[in-house]
């Protein structure tokens with residue numbers, strides 16, 4: 001394709017869609033131009049920045065016709081920080097866009113024609129994130145902390161983030177100012193020197209408990225006592241301070257070794273009637289208000305009468321499992337992270353469940369073995385990471401024919417792909433319910449009900 005525009009051209013274009021990065025997309029003779037900050041239905045004058053063979057980039061010079069859904073982004077870091085992509089779109093506009101996006105992805109990737117319901121959104125779509133992973137580094141002017149610019153490892157130095165909890169703001173804004181006083185040097189990615197790589201803050205919304213994890217580049221931590229005192233001063237409601245050691249040259253935030261420095265090894269939270277203990281390395285949904293909406297939907301789709309055996313694949317600390325266990329005969333949960341399975345077992349006990357069984361391992365290996373051992377499920381719930389289900393697991397489902405599959409997914413593209421495999425294997429997609437777990441971003445979670453037809 002020959003680009004119909006070249007660098008430095010000016011054009012007036014109609015924006016048709018948004019990309020996953022939150023850029024507007026306009027087409028000139030079929031050639032897509034990505035325009036930062038532009039919204040669908042807007043007519044904008046753009047300045048072409050760069051053209052490649054199949055697409056180009058442009059910036060807005062003037063908005064000729066504004067989207068009725070355009071709002072002023074409330075965060076001063078919006079456009080620099082890579083965390084949020086949609087603050088310039090009204091919340092209603094975001095929900096509408098997400099609904100359409102899910103519908104289009106289902107059709108395009110999965111050829112799935114099931115009904116996509118309107119997205120279940122939040123009443124107050126701010127300060128919802130109960131977990132923040134804040135990178136620290138050293139600059140010529142001192143330590144900085146914030147979030148990365150989109151698609152880079154460049155930290156935007158920030159004082160607050162209006163989608164995270166207040167305790168995370170305190171760590172972001174204040175810890176860096178006092179780090180040098182206690183001789184704790186932030187990490188430098190290039191030289192692989194310095195001690196403090198990330199600070200992870202996690203809060204139990206219902207209990208108010210807070211965990212602060214200091215990710216360090218060394219095991220030996222001479223400033224430990226001073227760091228504990230400083231954190232307790234900055235966040236008086238902290239209940240757990242943990243060191244996580246990560247000495248690798250890697251983008252992965254947490255290393256394998258965690259040492260409790262002060263307080264408990266975990267924090268507690270409740271969702272619905274169920275109480276959970278969450279340790280540093282276990283997965284826990286980041287939006288507790290919407291997690292309850294999500295799990296209720298999954299439970300609804302499972303249609304349990306009390307006689308069913310349910311398998312919860314990719315169960316994390318057993319959150320969905322315990323929601324299901326209230327209504328099922330038995331729930332079997334499987335998860336690859338051992339510490340999460342330990343949490344799941346403890347959580348079952350904490351809540352008095354005796355009808356659950358948890359095992360650590362890859363779902364695609366453990367579940368076929370369970371079936372071979374005669375542990376059969378009437379309903380199977382899957383909640384895989386972004387890459388979707390392992391093919392071997394999908395094949396097991398197709399062979400073993402549980403009556404219903406409830407698929408919880410944070411990635412519509414891999415969801416559509418997997419639904420297609422299951423449809424070809426004898427299931428029918430009944431309904432798709434998107435839930436907005438991540439307001440102000442382009443992410444969306446979906447819960448899907450599938451029933452066996454063959």
Ligand code: SAH
Pocket residue numbers: 283284285313314315316317318319320334335336337340361362363364383384385390
């Ligand atoms: N259902 C849980 C966790 C969902 S996140 C909740 O709502 O909290 C996905 C989980 O899948 C993570 O805990 C991750 O550790 C786990 N996981 C990733 N690959 C896996 C695999 N192959 N087998 C089992 N679990 C896996």
